[in-house]
Amino acid sequence: MLNTDDLKLAKGVKDWYGKQAILRNYVRDTLRSIFERYGYNPLETPIIEREEVLSFKGGGEIQKEVFRLKDQGRRNLALRFDQTVPLARFYANHPELKIPYKRYVIGEVFRDGPTQPDQGRYRIFTQCDVDIIGVENMAAEAELLTLASDAFKELGLGDVTVKINNRKLLDGIMDIAEIPDPVKIQAILILDKLEKIGIEAVKKELSEIEGRPLSSPAVDTLIKNTVIQGNNHEKIDYLNGIMASNTGKEGLQEIRQLLSYCNEMDFDFVEFDPSLARGLDYYTGTTLEVFLKKKDIVNSAIIAGGRFDNMIGDFKGTEVPIPAVGFSFGLERTCMAIESIMSDLKETTVKLFIIPLGTLAESLKIAHIIRQQKINVDIDLADRSLKAAMRYANSLDIPFVGIIGENEIKKEVITIKRLSDGLQNEVPIIDVKSYLERNGNSKVGLE
């Protein structure tokens, strides 16, 4: 006999049910409609990829967290850890696709790493990604930021703060600090922890990089030129004054161009932050993170992404880089933010609970008629007492019950009771929809 503990959830994952599952559907639906409004079309790549595909890009740290498995033919497989690498694999496999190619995807990704449920971090989480392949112009980034702002508003999350930076610029800043090329990526991954572990800890890690520790002046110069005070213009002016390398200048010019589009769109919520790093090594240009303006709700980034101009070309095996840029909404974190703002989320999608009193067969038929009016109806299939059925409907937070006894059958009506206040009426079956619409009150945000 098995221990009942063996029949529980696996470690680091979660069941979503009740109001949280309804909320997840609502967020996915809302994001999907916004993605489509911005010209993205759906793509679904498989959760299982060849191991070679997933270890080809997104190297370093993330590889430790890849779930690996084999099929019966002993082939090496792995579960996707993000949606970007599969996109590159897909796009490289489909030379017939026109550019620009814009796709969205909403689906689970898998990481065998530490979890933090209070930050919405699980081993399985859902990424809602939009990416544009084939556009070099910063207009792509500008459009993505417009989308982000619309999405937050439509989800009821209010205003956003956007942080932008650029990997080319960071490269230039590292040249000034005389950080050698092979250490640059590692330095970026450490810099990425700035918000989490603070300046002193970052400095310490930088000076302790295995094999290639940075000198104290190098660390100080790097920090001085990334953690800069001032508004966007002041930061750009400062960096413009010290930037030497062409790559760095190009990065700065891209930041300038993106900010000018943002200006054109009257976006005052975009902050240039030269210390923004992002923990993935495939970014080549812009990096960005989007936060709630009200930081007290969720203070980690709800959206993160950037430009990865080399990955797709590498998958295709071509020399010419293929520009690509995109970002990802974390579904779990988005839902956490909404939960903390809206207290009154729907517990059920059911509008009307039919209680047959000795009329189960007829009531099944009546339920069918009402459902054809596109109303969400449940019915007491267990055929219990009125009292037990009422208690059940109440416990599920269903707004209306509809009682059908012999009397109602004869009169072709249904006795509808609103559970919030007991309002009760006999309603002709054909009028149920309009009656519920007249007397119902929907939960906030979710109808």
Added chain:
Amino acid sequence: MLNTDDLKLAKGVKDWYGKQAILRNYVRDTLRSIFERYGYNPLETPIIEREEVLSFKGGGEIQKEVFRLKDQGRRNLALRFDQTVPLARFYANHPELKIPYKRYVIGEVFRDGPTQPDQGRYRIFTQCDVDIIGVENMAAEAELLTLASDAFKELGLGDVTVKINNRKLLDGIMDIAEIPDPVKIQAILILDKLEKIGIEAVKKELSEIEGRPLSSPAVDTLIKNTVIQGNNHEKIDYLNGIMASNTGKEGLQEIRQLLSYCNEMDFDFVEFDPSLARGLDYYTGTTLEVFLKKKDIVNSAIIAGGRFDNMIGDFKGTEVPIPAVGFSFGLERTCMAIESIMSDLKETTVKLFIIPLGTLAESLKIAHIIRQQKINVDIDLADRSLKAAMRYANSLDIPFVGIIGENEIKKEVITIKRLSDGLQNEVPIIDVKSYLERNGNSKVGLE
């Protein structure tokens, strides 16, 4: 350097893109709205479960096809092979849930077995399941069949044929053939292949069961009493005449009760088929399959399911059985059926493609205004020539392009051209939505 073959799809899986991805969203949306209309609420269980959970039930054949993996802590894990076992695990872990508990789930399942792309069979496929826990009454089955019929109609698949049978009845039929208890499940799994491999092959397999081959008279009796000609009443009468065991009689009574509900609902599409077996060993009562009436389109079952009254009690470790019944729509097969009926599926969700002529920054802003009217708009971020951009819009099957040059900016209009016939007008920006609605024609079934 990797071979580019290593950067392809894994074996037996598929990317869904273009019109197929749009169709999948449409089918999932439609099913979800029908599931909710029937009083089901959403549940999402994780794709990864403990291995013990997935090997606890659904034994036999299916275990060979389970994808197994380990996490960094060397824990034994597996990918779900259906949605029913995770439901039982979930429900057993949540004693606070009220019964009846009705949930739906739409998500991928994984089987490391042979694939048949022309039958919509892949190693990763999507099951759309509805299940009712806590209802013993055949009213639950009747409601499920109503749901199935509504779903097929709403998806444009037309009329259905439903086959029903009952495991208790099959048990009684096997008693008549004097098939010993330990071989019954195996005999059922062989009988399940009837439609696929034919009577003679089934007989052969039955007489060759390893260790316990059935005698020739046993095989003949089993076939005679399952492959019965006649209408539902005639089949019931025949079996009623020969049924000896109480279990068998109970099964027959359940069939009778279910058919009487179907009669009440004026369902003439339900066929009692005593040979219907279903290849999973956890069923305890009703089994059912739903087919398209037009068999030439897809002749395998699009829905399959049944009653599994023991599984949940087993997971909870209780002696008392907890009744449960449900079924599963195969998403891939449903989409195949729709594809073969509807030739004119949408290739893109984009309605209007904006082409800026030297006005990219302003056009981004105008695109935003039109998107706020909830229209799906794409814009040529690559800032190409009119000709190249027109060719692109045409190739993607986008219905309208909107040209914005200096002239349009001055007049606050957009020159909209319908690509199907060249109809062209200057439209004030605030009127774009109503203009497109007046002049658009949607693709069949998908708006």
